[in-house]
Amino acid sequence: DIQMTQSPSSLSASVGDRVTITCRASQSISSYLNWYQQKPGKAPKLLIYAASSLQSGVPPRFSGSGSGTDFTLTISSLQPEDFATYYCQHSYTIPVTFGGGTKVEIK
């Protein structure tokens, strides 16, 4: 199975900060990488697919980049509603696997 490693596992940031989260795959997955946002008690929400494509309705302050094994999710200017946990997921093959999550907290 392909292992997905996210870093950091948590971070503290202020409203307006630029935030970057990293995801590394244990083997090349081309651009088959997706990012999800999950708020407490809620279902995950797809933010970015195919490494850099913005899901419909997602604000453009979210962006993704990378290919092969290394990927990043960037929030250009953190907003109060962005405090949540973010997960990467590869969609290269079955079984799909998720990263361990990055919790973005208020500083």
Place this chain on the structure above:
Amino acid sequence: EVQLVESGGGLVQPGGSLRLSCAASGFSFSNSWMYWVRQAPGKGLVWVSRINSEGSTTSYADSVKGRFTISRDNAKNTLYLQMNSLRAEDTAVYYCARGSGNSYRLDYWGQGILVTVSS
């Protein structure tokens, strides 16, 4: 509006069985691959199972293979997960989710249903 609504969760003893349902609306269910993903309390997301649009092809995580069965009724727009021989480590919130096209990305999720395996 796409809606996925899970039901059938609850408390069950180790070794017991439970069947989860996921009622779909707002999209062409019969043309969509569907998934189950679970999340143990305070933990991350784990893929459980997948079924193709016709119901003829299924896949399972090793941790549930031989114990869980995914199925669907396209006439009723409903996805199922039959869970047998339940263990304490199966305790989790179970989400149904829609696959986007033939990709393995999940573009819509249900609200989740809690399954607790305990004596």
